[in-house]
Amino acid sequence: MYPPTRLGGGNTFGPILVYDYSVDRTDPMTAGVLVRQENVRKFAVSRIGERLRRHGTVFRDPAVEALEALRAHKMRSALTLLGVTLSVSVLILVVSIITGANLYIEHRVANLGSNVFLVLRFPIITNQQDFLKAMRRNRNVTWEDFEALHDGMKLPRAVGLETRTDGKIRLGTQALDNINIRGVTANIADMDVEEPETGRYITDADNEGRVEVTFIGQEVAGKLFPTVDPIGKTIYIDGRAFQVVGVAKPIGTVFGQSQDNFVYIPIRTFLKHYGEHGRGLDLAINIQARGPEWMRQTEDEARTMMRGRRHLEPNADDNFGILASDTIMSLWKNLTGAIAATMVGVVSVFLVIGGVVIMNVMLASVTERTREIGVRKSLGARRRDILMQFLVESAVMAAVGGATGIAIAYCLSTLVRVLTPVPSQVPIGAVILALAVSTTVGLFFGLYPAHRASKLDPIEALRVEV
Numbered sequence: 001m002y003p004p005t006r007l008g009g010g011n012t013f014g015p016i017l018v019y020d021y022s023v024d025r026t027d028p029m030t031a032g033v034l035v036r037q038e039n040v041r042k043f044a045v046s047r048i049g050e051r052l053r054r055h056g057t058v059f060r061d062p063a064v065e066a067l068e069a070l071r072a073h074k075m076r077s078a079l080t081l082l083g084v085t086l087s088v089s090v091l092i093l094v095v096s097i098i099t100g101a102n103l104y105i106e107h108r109v110a111n112l113g114s115n116v117f118l119v120l121r122f123p124i125i126t127n128q129q130d131f132l133k134a135m136r137r138n139r140n141v142t143w144e145d146f147e148a149l150h151d152g153m154k155l156p157r158a159v160g161l162e163t164r165t166d167g168k169i170r171l172g173t174q175a176l177d178n179i180n181i182r183g184v185t186a187n188i189a190d191m192d193v194e195e196p197e198t199g200r201y202i203t204d205a206d207n208e209g210r211v212e213v214t215f216i217g218q219e220v221a222g223k224l225f226p227t228v229d230p231i232g233k234t235i236y237i238d239g240r241a242f243q244v245v246g247v248a249k250p251i252g253t254v255f256g257q258s259q260d261n262f263v264y265i266p267i268r269t270f271l272k273h274y275g276e277h278g279r280g281l282d283l284a285i286n287i288q289a290r291g292p293e294w295m296r297q298t299e300d301e302a303r304t305m306m307r308g309r310r311h312l313e314p315n316a317d318d319n320f321g322i323l324a325s326d327t328i329m330s331l332w333k334n335l336t337g338a339i340a341a342t343m344v345g346v347v348s349v350f351l352v353i354g355g356v357v358i359m360n361v362m363l364a365s366v367t368e369r370t371r372e373i374g375v376r377k378s379l380g381a382r383r384r385d386i387l388m389q390f391l392v393e394s395a396v397m398a399a400v401g402g403a404t405g406i407a408i409a410y411c412l413s414t415l416v417r418v419l420t421p422v423p424s425q426v427p428i429g430a431v432i433l434a435l436a437v438s439t440t441v442g443l444f445f446g447l448y449p450a451h452r453a454s455k456l457d458p459i460e461a462l463r464v465e466v
Contacts, residue, residue: 061389063396080361081401083354084441087347088405088434089412092426094343096413098336100424102329108254108421110328113191115157115292119149119285119302123321124331138319139310141283143271149285149305155298160185160286161267165274167238169263171224179220180262181237183270191288194264199231199246207266214242218250219260237263240273253421299324351437354401355445362394362449373453374461387454394446395439402438406431 071077112118121138125131143161150159164182168175184192189201196215206213214237221230221244230244242265251259275281289298299322306320366373373386409426416424 063392067396067400076361077397080357081354081397081404083350083352083357084398084401084438085354085405085408087350087354088402088438089408090343090350090405091347091437092406092409092430092434093412094340095430096409096424096426097416097422098340099427100413100417100422101336102333104422105332106325106329108252110325110332111193112323112325113193113286113288115289115295116191116286117289117295117299117302117322117324119145119287119306120321120323121282123318123323124327126331134319137317138321140281141285141320143283145306145309146283146285148309149287149302152305153287153298153301155290155294155301156287157290158187158190158286158288160187160191160288161283162188162286163267163270163274163281163283165281169220169224170236170239171233174224176220176223176261178261179237181270182262182264183267183274184264185267188286191286194248194251194262196246197249198229199244201246202264202266207268210268210272211266212240212242212269213245213266215246215248215264216244217248217260217262219258220263221247235263237265238273255421295324351441354398355441358394358397358442359445359449361397362390362446363452365393366390366449366453369453370456370461373456374458374463377456377458378462383454386456387450390450390453391443391446394450395442398442398445399435399439402435405438406434 119141121140122131122134125134146159146161153159162182162184164180166178167181168177169179170176184202186202186204186207189195194217197218199215201215202213205211214235216230216235224230224235225233230247233244234241235244236242242263248260248262253259271281285302287298287302289295303318303322307318310319312319376386406426413424413426416422
């Protein structure tokens with residue numbers, strides 16, 4: 001659109017430019033600025049890309065060169081990385097076995113039942129002096145203690161009682177020695193890990209009537225009744241006839257010891273035959289809390305009641321024991337912690353040896369490549385470029401040794417899991433830690449060779465004969 005306008009103050013009219021934004025909304029006054037900003041942005045992006053490529057080359061080229069050197073000299077590389085490989089493999093293997101052993105102990109040894117703890121004569125004692133003291137001071141848990149806790153405690157879901165001894169089981173001419181005989185209350189069925197496979201558990205009616213019935217383990221059933229159903233059959237426990245009313249599901253072994261060679265009988269029947277009111281017997285009161293969050297409060301209530309029954313002073317030690325799964329696991333983890341600490345010392349020695357070997361190899365590499373370093377410096381390579389080159393090579397070598405150690409440890413851990421009952425497994429955290437440690441060792445012991453290479457005078461380096 002060109003509206004008329006007056007030129008030179010006369011009557012002559014000429015056109016002026018008016019921009020039509022309906023056709024193109026770009027402001028012609030700012031178009032140049034936008035173009036310049038776009039060019040600046042493209043230039044900045046290209047510079048960033050170039051910088052990233054340059055830094056990528058700084059890391060990539062030395063890493064590739066280190067890998068090629070390892071591949072070209074396999075025997076030397078194996079000997080060079082032996083220390084790092086051994087240290088990492090030992091570290092990973094020990095961690096995997098301890099992790100598996102912790103799971104094994106938690107599920108097979110420390111599993112007292114669902115939210116269950118025991119009140120018994122002795123706690124866990126770890127030294128002879130404390131044991132002798134407890135022998136003089138601690139009294140047996142009695143039937144009266146059980147009745148007091150059963151009737152007086154408010155927090156537990158259930159309070160049961162068990163005791164055990166070893167005896168002989170006989171059927172006809174076949175006899176089994178060292179069978180674990182356990183007297184139990186009926187509610188132990190809701191706390192214990194043993195469950196009926198066929199038949200039933202001990203009932204309250206069995207206990208009230210002091211009935212001669214028994215619930216037997218899988219191993220006992222398999223040896224005495226290999227081809228017939230044992231339910232309803234009679235076996236002799238220490239010379240007394242008992243009718244089989246149930247067979248437990250198989251449990252397996254713990255450290256090679258069978259957990260299926262047991263017979264359960266009613267607790268009152270047990271006391272009738274082995275000692276009324278539990279005199280001279282080791283009774284264990286099984287207390288089941290309402291849930292994990294109630295365990296500590298329920299233990300405190302049981303302790304308070306037992307201390308009251310024993311008339312203990314406020315500052316006096318308990319003359320009874322309370323045993324929970326976390327107590328067993330705490331003791332076990334203290335043991336494995338000591339083992340792990342010892343292994344850390346061994347691993348540290350191997351790592352130092354491996355690091356020294358890598359440092360010597362890198363020093364030899366600096367000597368062999370003196371002329372190459374002089375050429376690079378004469379072509380403009382900075383000191384930090386040379387430093388970075390040798391540090392990356394050293395770190396890559398150590399990382400390869402660490403990765404090899406992880407692979408070896410994984411294979412050994414798999415063998416342990418297949419050949420033993422310990423469910424060993426390699427934690428991902430241990431793998432990351434091992435790689436980080438091995439790489440750090442490479443960087444630390446590569447500092448001196450890298451520093452020495454970066455300080456070489458390019459003129460002197462070029463004079464070195466290849």
